[in-house]
Amino acid sequence: MSVTIDRTTSGRRAPSLPARLSLTPAPGGLDGTWWPRSRALTRELPLLTAALGDLWGRITxxxxxxxxxxxxxxxxxxxxxxxxxxxxxxxxxxxxxxxFSADGRRDVLVIPPETRADAAAQLMAGDGIDAPAREAAAERLDARSREEAWETDGGAGPPSSLSRPIGSTGRLPAGQRR
Known part of the structure; x- marks a missing residue:
């Protein structure tokens, strides 16, 4: 058995796909809609902030x-x-x-990455849907995605956070235990 190793692509990264955004303001104070490709924030947030930096100023x-x-x-x-x-x-x-940027704060609705393209396109277009209805639609889509993930992942538990809230020292108040 022979093995061939292709070294022509080593060290080169595949080009990043652009962030999927709709920057149409919506009722309820939403400044736009974002449809990430995954739940990997270390991969998704740099694309989002780079795309928005030219429009909204440097995201901090x-x-x-x-x-x-x-x-x-x-x-x-x-x-x-x-x-x-x-x-x-x-x-x-x-x-x-x-x-957050020097120009202030902007709020964006996040469409779950598992959402079908037609449903995401409808949410991103707005189609006259007000902010609460868009958020409710995102909730329904996310609930369906969680149920599908439960079925395909063998009943994995809910995601956990490894970070801490803004302003938190990560310590519990005196007298409380983990």
């Missing part, structure tokens, strides 16, 4: 809700600099993402 921070993200990095690298990533379960919508 991102806040999200950890409900649907298996791993949350403390920061991501974008064009040789770092962007801080934090999370909040109380102040951040589970289907939202807040981006």
């Amino acid at each position: 921070g991102i806040t999200l809700n950890p409900a649907y993200w298996p791993v949350i990095p403390r920061w991501v690298s974008v064009a040789g600099r770092t962007v801080d990533v934090g999370w909040s379960t109380e102040e951040q919508d589970p289907h939202g993402l807040t981006l």
Whole structure:
């Protein structure tokens, strides 16, 4: 048996696909819609922040809700600099993402990456759907995705976060145990 190793591609990375965005403002204060290709934030957030940097100014921070993200990095690298990533379960919508820049904050609806292309296109186009309806649709799509993942992954448990909330020291108040 012979083995051939192709070294012509070693050291070269495949070109990154552009971020899938719709920057049409929507009722409820949403500044746009983002449809990531995966739940790998270290791969997805640099594409998003690079795409938005030209439009909204240099993104300096991102806040999200950890409900649907298996791993949350403390920061991501974008064009040789770092962007801080934090999370909040109380102040951040589970289907939202807040981006911070010198120009202020922007809120984006996140369409689950497992969403079918036709359903995602409809949500991204808006089609006259107001923000609460878009968020409810994203919730239904995410619930269906979780159920499908449960079936295909053999009943894996919910994702866990390895980071800490913004402003948190990671320590519990006195007298509380883990």
